[in-house]
Amino acid sequence: MIFNGACNTRLFEVWVQQVLINELKPVQFVVMDNAAFHKSKKTKELIESVGCKVIFLPPYSPDLNPIEKFWANMKLWIRNQITQFAKSYDAIISFFYAQASL
Secondary structure: OOOOOOOOHHHHHHHHHHHHHHHHHOOOEEEEEEHHOOOOOOHHHHHHHHOOOEOOOOOHHHHOHHHHHHHHHHHHHHHHHHHOOOHHHHHHHHHHHHHOOO
C-alpha cells in the first residue's frame, strides 16, 4: 500500500484491515509504539477479531523499537555520504542498496 503524506488513523485502519490482519495468525502479538494513529478502537478491534493481542511499547522507549535503530543508522549513513550525491534521495536509495548487500 503506497500513499502520499503522513499516516493518520483512517489510513492506518485501512492498512490493518487490508494488509495486516491477512498476515496474522491467532495468538500472535502486534507490538506498536504510541503513535496516535495506532490507538484507535477500530484498530484494536480488527486485530483482536483474528485472535491476536495488541501490546503498546512504553512511552519514550525507542530502545525497545527495532525500527528506530534502523532509522538512526540510515540518517547517520546519509549524513556521512551526502556530499557524494547531487540529490538527497540518491543517498537514500544508495543506503538501501548498501543494506541489501549485507
